[in-house]
């Protein structure tokens with residue numbers, strides 16, 4: 001049977017597909033189809049214009065993170081304020097971290113206040129297993145750039161490169177929370193880190209700053225924060241967590257675990273330093289946001305030193321283009337690796353000697 | 361294939377390119393069809409350059425001279441390969457070489473459609489476009505299983521499973537350009553079979569010397585799943601003397617080792633659709649890629665997937681060119697106005 005109607009339908013389907021391919025490729029090179037926008041009804045355009053102006057006006061008055069978007073997540077807001085509330089008790093205790101003052105008996109003092117040797121090494125704890133956590137995945141894409149580059153894809157790609165590099169370096173067992181772009185709730189990631197007996201946990205993400213055309217690099221370790229911007233980011237990264245409020249409270253209580261905290265901080269600064277200094281060589285427009293404490297669920301649940309790195313920024317157009325090149329992603333992996341190794345080998349003479357002679 | 365008017369045919373060469381993890385091919389509107397192994401090698405130093413006599417080598421020639429070369433298989437795991445900054449150059453060389461093999465006449469413009477593994481596409485679109493743009497006047501990049509589907513006119517109600525070397529790529533067609541959810545790439549494919557077979561054989565015959573290349577040849581010659589009649593014996597030197605080895609069971613186990621992941625992914629991908637559409641897709645599953653040549657693989661999958669209702673699995677006629685032929689068909693069907701801005 002061969003009737004006109006299915007044939008016509010097939011033709012239409014085929015044309016739609018061909019057009020789709022064309023538009024997809026236009027997007028890749030950052031152009032937009034004129035034909036497409038011509039088709040948008042004019043009232044839609046006007047509406048868009050209207051909202052755009054309103055948005056500009058709003059942004060003119062407030063910082064974007066103060067937008068009332070927050071109130072859409074009442075539970076999270078409570079969480080956030082819970083964490084920021086008590087600078088008196090928990091906060092200060094956490095800030096006065098230096099372990100040599102609060103934990104160690106005086107006998108150890110000389111030992112601990114010596115050169116910056118990671119505490120874990122002092123106690124003979126060796127890092128054997130490194131768990132890399134590519135942010136987001138599957139149906140959770142994270143943020144996306146204007147050309148359609150997705151946070152989850154870049155994070156996964158960089159994570160794989162980092163894994164290969166660390167593996168090649170030799171001494172470590174390197175695991176990933178997921179490698180095939182799968183949807184994975186945050187508590188599952190935490191569980192994987194536990195099951196894999198990870199000694200270090202590194203979560204990779206990409207930033208998005210709607211209001212500023214810059215690239216920004218920052219590294220987080222777990223802890224309470226009172227900074228609104230940080231909390232906003234934490235909220236975004238915590239979506240998909242299945243922890244309840246009570247879990248939060250309990251785990252925060254448990255963070256008397258200073259070893260983890262100090263180590264995480266050291267790891268964070270080591271990564272941030274190498275990543276920023278090197279990224280700056282490529283993109284003069286990159287800002288060092290430094291290391292920060294933030295209540296990210298992935299960092300919270302893990303018992304070992306854990307950091308979350310926002311390795312780059314997808315809202316920055318040049319950066320998005322760069323992130324689409326293999327060499328840039330490889331470079332980021334390289335800097336991350338260097339940051340991690342610097343932390344792990346701090347104080348080790350042979351490593352430091354090598355570090356100074358080989359340009360990495 | 362649709363005929364373009366002759367004037368256009370003369371001034372433009374349309375080309376479909378399949379960038380595979382192990383083999384890459386080109387099909388062009390001047391009816392050439394060529395393929396190479398996706399290896400690129402550059403002489404390691406000046407002496408090597410003297411030995412091989414060329415600045416860059418491809419495919420089997422590159423493999424043969426591997427000792428003198430920096431060898432790169434740029435898409436090994438479906439993503440532009442990790443760790444080697446050269447791989448972008450390697451992709452470039454492969455595309456350049458394939459286009460040369462198609463022998464365009466000097467005044468012809470080239471309009472090319474390039475198919476790549478679905479996962480590669482996610483983060484390397486721009487890189488692939490950059491690599492190809494020097495050699496084509498206008499260019500589109502698509503996912504490889506989609507090109508296969510398009511080439512076979514499977515625009516609706518179909519699932520293409522392309523089982524290659526480094527990756528198995530899935531693509532569900534439902535009348536539109538497939539979205540990200542409609543496509544999936546997993547890493548269990550031909551290379552994985554090779555690894556399994558290698559370890560099974562070295563375990564069974566610890567005194568015999570196997571190598572990866574040899575094992576791949578065994579696979580390509582004898583591959584099967586389920587059952588085949590007859591023995592599978594090969595001759596391998598042990599202490600310098602050729603000895604007969606029975607490898608039938610190992611071949612079967614290795615070939616079957618990729619199937620659970622393929623079945624699982626298929627069921628997962630189909631499950632997202634309503635039952636009526638599920639039935640339609642399951643009756644139109646098409647296998648492509650080199651590993652679709654494994655004897656009995658279609659029947660195996662058909663049986664395994666039958667558990668949840670009827671199912672029909674077929675395979676493409678020519679796995680070596682199904683991708684590039686599909687890409688060529690896309691290139692020929694693409695309206696002229698779409699080529700210009702690209």
Ligand SMILES: Nc1ncnc2c1ncn2[C@@H]1O[C@H](COP(=O)(O)OP(=O)(O)O)[C@@H](O)[C@H]1O
Nearest residue numbers: 380381382383524525550580583649650651653
């Ligand atoms: N007859 C065969 N039986 C089993 N596997 C085969 C056969 N012929 C080729 N292959 C395998 O198919 C794979 C190559 O398939 P191909 O579709 O060209 O891959 P890709 O597109 O990833 O480059 C290789 O692993 C090769 O060994």
Ligand SMILES: [Mg+2]
Nearest residue numbers: 380524649683
């Ligand atoms: Mg292929």
Ligand SMILES: [Zn+2]
Nearest residue numbers: 135142205206
């Ligand atoms: Zn993120």
